[in-house]
Amino acid sequence: MSLFAVDGLSKFFGGVRAVDGVSFEVEEGEVFTIVGPNGAGKSTIFNLISRFYDVSAGRIFMDGKDITDIRPDEVIGHGIARTFQNIELFEHSTVLQNLLVGRHSRRGTNFLQNLLFLPSVRAEERAHRHEVEAIIDFLDLQAYRDKMIAGLPYGVRKIVEIGRALACGPRLLLLDEPASGLSVEETQDVAYWIEDMQKDMGLTVLMVEHDMSLVNQVSTRVLALADGKPIALGTPAEVQADRNVIEAYLGIEEEAA
Amino acid sequence: MRIHQKTSYDDDINLFEDRRQALWYLALVAGAALLPFAVSGYFLGEVTNVLILAIAGMGLMLLAGHTGQPSLGHAAFLACGAYMEAWLNNRGVSFLISLPAAGLFAGAVGAIIAIPALRMSGIYLAIATLAMGIVAEDVIVLLEPYTGGVSGTFVGAIRLAGFEIDRYGSPSGFYWLCLAITVLVALGYANLLRSSTGRAFVAIRDSEVSAKAMGINIARFKTLAFFLSCFVTGLSGALMAHFLGAFNYEAFLITISIQMLLMIVVGGMGSIHGAFFGAMVVGFLPQIITGIRQQITMTAIPGLDTGIFAAILVAMIILEPRGLYGQWLKTRIWFQLFPLARRDLFRRHKSYLKTERLK
Numbered sequence: 001m002s003l004f005a006v007d008g009l010s011k012f013f014g015g016v017r018a019v020d021g022v023s024f025e026v027e028e029g030e031v032f033t034i035v036g037p038n039g040a041g042k043s044t045i046f047n048l049i050s051r052f053y054d055v056s057a058g059r060i061f062m063d064g065k066d067i068t069d070i071r072p073d074e075v076i077g078h079g080i081a082r083t084f085q086n087i088e089l090f091e092h093s094t095v096l097q098n099l100l101v102g103r104h105s106r107r108g109t110n111f112l113q114n115l116l117f118l119p120s121v122r123a124e125e126r127a128h129r130h131e132v133e134a135i136i137d138f139l140d141l142q143a144y145r146d147k148m149i150a151g152l153p154y155g156v157r158k159i160v161e162i163g164r165a166l167a168c169g170p171r172l173l174l175l176d177e178p179a180s181g182l183s184v185e186e187t188q189d190v191a192y193w194i195e196d197m198q199k200d201m202g203l204t205v206l207m208v209e210h211d212m213s214l215v216n217q218v219s220t221r222v223l224a225l226a227d228g229k230p231i232a233l234g235t236p237a238e239v240q241a242d243r244n245v246i247e248a249y250l251g252i253e254e255e256a257a
Numbered sequence: 258m259r260i261h262q263k264t265s266y267d268d269d270i271n272l273f274e275d276r277r278q279a280l281w282y283l284a285l286v287a288g289a290a291l292l293p294f295a296v297s298g299y300f301l302g303e304v305t306n307v308l309i310l311a312i313a314g315m316g317l318m319l320l321a322g323h324t325g326q327p328s329l330g331h332a333a334f335l336a337c338g339a340y341m342e343a344w345l346n347n348r349g350v351s352f353l354i355s356l357p358a359a360g361l362f363a364g365a366v367g368a369i370i371a372i373p374a375l376r377m378s379g380i381y382l383a384i385a386t387l388a389m390g391i392v393a394e395d396v397i398v399l400l401e402p403y404t405g406g407v408s409g410t411f412v413g414a415i416r417l418a419g420f421e422i423d424r425y426g427s428p429s430g431f432y433w434l435c436l437a438i439t440v441l442v443a444l445g446y447a448n449l450l451r452s453s454t455g456r457a458f459v460a461i462r463d464s465e466v467s468a469k470a471m472g473i474n475i476a477r478f479k480t481l482a483f484f485l486s487c488f489v490t491g492l493s494g495a496l497m498a499h500f501l502g503a504f505n506y507e508a509f510l511i512t513i514s515i516q517m518l519l520m521i522v523v524g525g526m527g528s529i530h531g532a533f534f535g536a537m538v539v540g541f542l543p544q545i546i547t548g549i550r551q552q553i554t555m556t557a558i559p560g561l562d563t564g565i566f567a568a569i570l571v572a573m574i575i576l577e578p579r580g581l582y583g584q585w586l587k588t589r590i591w592f593q594l595f596p597l598a599r600r601d602l603f604r605r606h607k608s609y610l611k612t613e614r615l616k
Contacts, residue, residue, distance in 0.1 A: 050470055076472035084470075090463035092527065093456075096269070100453075101460045105472030107453040111481060114452035115445045121452050122270060128453075129266045168471065 001064060003028040003204050004080075004172050009058035011044050011228075018044045020228035021058070026172070031198055031205045031218050035239070036225035037249055042208040043085055044228075046176050049206075050082055051075055062172065076105045081170035083161040085177045085208075089149045095160050096145050099135060102167025103128040135163045139193065155186045162193070173197065175207040179214050187214055194218045212240070224248070272447055289436055293429035301428050302500075307540035308435040309496045312442055314520045314532030316489035319446065321518065322527040323455065324482040325462030326374065327383045330390025331517050334487040336397055336509035337363035338494025339501075340404050343412040346498075352417040356438075356495050363491025364484045371483035375476050378465075390514045397506040409505025412498045424500055435496055442489055446529050449485075458482055523573055525580025534581035538573075542566060 002025035011019040019041040026032045034042050047053045049060055051072040060068045062078045070078070081102075090098050106128070109121050136142055139159050144152060149160065158178065165173055178194075179187040191214050197203040198218075209215050215222060215236055222239040224232040226248035232239045239245055261274060273279035293301055313335060321327045338359040345355035370389060377385055397404050404410060414423040415434065422430040449455040457478045460468040465475060501508060516539060524535025546565050550557075577584050591598045 052466070052469070071474075072469040073472050073474045076470070082470055084467070088464045088467040088470075090460050090467065092463055093459055097456060097459070101456050101468075101471050101473075104453055104457060104460075109453065111449065111454040111485075114449055114454040117448040117452065121448075122267075125270045125452065126266050129269070133266075164471070 005061045007059045010056045012056045017228050030220035033207045033215050033219040033222045040225040041228040076168050079171035081165040081168035082174035083165050087157045091150045094146050098164050099132040099167045102164040135166050139163050172204045179211040191217045298428050305432045305435050307536045308439045310536035311533045313493035314536050316486045317517050318521045318532045320486035324458040329383050329387035330514050332509040332513035333390050333393035334363040334490040335494035337366050338491030339498035342495035342498045343410050346412050352415045359495035360488045360491040364488030367487025368484040371480040390511045394506050411503045525582030528582045531580050531582040
């Protein structure tokens with residue numbers, strides 16, 4: 001059975017069919033990429049999965065459980081963490097504190113224990129820090145550990161977002177355009193990290209991405225969307241050769257020309 | 258130049274950076290505890306007032322400074338605490354019970370206010386709480402059987418473990434009581450901030466969308482922030498009742514709410530220190546201005562003292578938007594780096610422009 005699945009997922013904004021009957025399954029351990037021109041509904045799918053939008057039709061399943069009607073803050077409890085296309089970090093906190101917020105869903109103490117800072121709270125803080133330090137090492141963020149987000153360059157912020165999602169300890173990681181705005185070298189780093197997440201950490205990745213070199217390098221399977229509808233599904237090479245995909249990106253070839 | 262080398266995770270978890278800093282704070286508390294032996298009764302009363310203001314400031318700071326929910330009606334929660342304390346005290350209830358009861362009452366009212374407030378943010382929340390503050394003034398008058406209406410109410414001495422503590426009869430005792438509560442509230446506040454609850458509050462302030470994605474239940478934590486903020490403000494109100502001795506609704510007018518907000522902004526938003534700095538400014542500065550004016554002329558010109566006070570506050574906010582605590586940090590770093598501080602060390606620069614799009 002697949003780890004994650006959506007079935008007939010649809011989202012209508014008034015008359016606009018942003019996502020229109022999309023179904024796919026993500027197998028455990030694969031990197032599943034959604035591609036498509038602007039406005040194809042890629043980010044809307046992510047926002048539906050994160051439950052920021054309510055679905056108009058269709059169901060979402062994680063690990064066999066229907067998560068279509070849960071609250072946004074319960075999504076992480078089912079093992080799904082995400083990043084945002086237009087970075088949504090906690091600006092006035094340090095990198096370390098941002099990553100520690102990622103551990104929120106794993107907290108085992110309540111506010112009264114926090115208020116008194118009982119030994120159990122200290123033990124928990126140390127454990128969280130230990131987990132977060134592993135992520136800092138993995139993503140090479142040591143130099144930025146105590147820096148405020150507000151002063152960091154764009155590329156580093158992107159990485160911190162990935163780190164914060166990893167700190168949640170997810171089984172399925174949603175990456176919304178992880179390479180947008182990054183340099184060639186930074187994109188290459190992201191590609192290696194995604195490979196490591198998949199192979200060493202055993203994570204399943206669902207990604208939206210425009211950078212085809214990154215898509216080709218890391219994706220197990222690719223789903224192409226256009227105008228909210230799926231048009232092709234297969235390996236990166238298959239999808240790129242697909243006639244519908246070429247049409248969606250470049251327009252219909254004039255026979256007369 | 259001092260370099261602090263961190264060697265364990267506990268260095269980031271502990272309340273104080275190192276032993277040296279802990280000793281400084283210990284010295285500060287010890288100095289404060291010894292103050293009654295050094296100063297006159299009048300000045301001690303003023304310092305007591307500043308402590309009570311600082312507790313109220315910490316209450317509002319938690320909500321406005323750390324959770325990002327502005328409140329322009331916080332004097333209403335001061336009133337909740339003050340009237341509850343007076344009511345219980347006049348029925349012979351011990352301070353050990355009446356003080357927490359006053360806090361819990363204000364906290365409960367705050368948690369109820371939080372229910373509609375969950376749907377609002379920013380300027381809309383500020384206006385809603387402003388309206389609540391104005392309504393509260395009338396509610397106090399209407400609840401005459403409990404509050405004494407327009408003529409107000411009296412509150413007797415504090416009964417605590419066989420002692421009777423009165424603001425005038427035993428000013429030192431009252432001062433120490435306020436100091437102890439201030440220290441306890443500050444410790445609890447600092448503990449919250451260094452644990453997951455505090456991080457959740459700050460997360461909500463900086464990005465609600467992200468906070469949700471990280472699994473933070475926004476409704477629960479906003480309600481908790483309102484409860485804790487109003488609880489602490491209620492404690493301050495209870496102490497204020499004893500400080501005033503007799504009071505009516507005029508002690509909790511909307512101007513007091515605005516004064517509280519002013520206090521935390523001038524002190525420095527988003528820091529516990531800011532509440533204390535702000536309380537000192539609001540508590541001492543008007544007195545200092547009046548003192549200086551009296552040296553020049555004894556004739557009081559209506560509005561002059563307040564005008565000068567306001568002008569100084571405006572200047573403070575323009576020159577240092579991060580408040581007195583921000584200035585304090587800069588001064589400290591200047592000395593720590595001496596003589597290596599650069600003039601533009603704190604110049605703020607935007608590395609890139611954030612777009613308006615939500616997701």
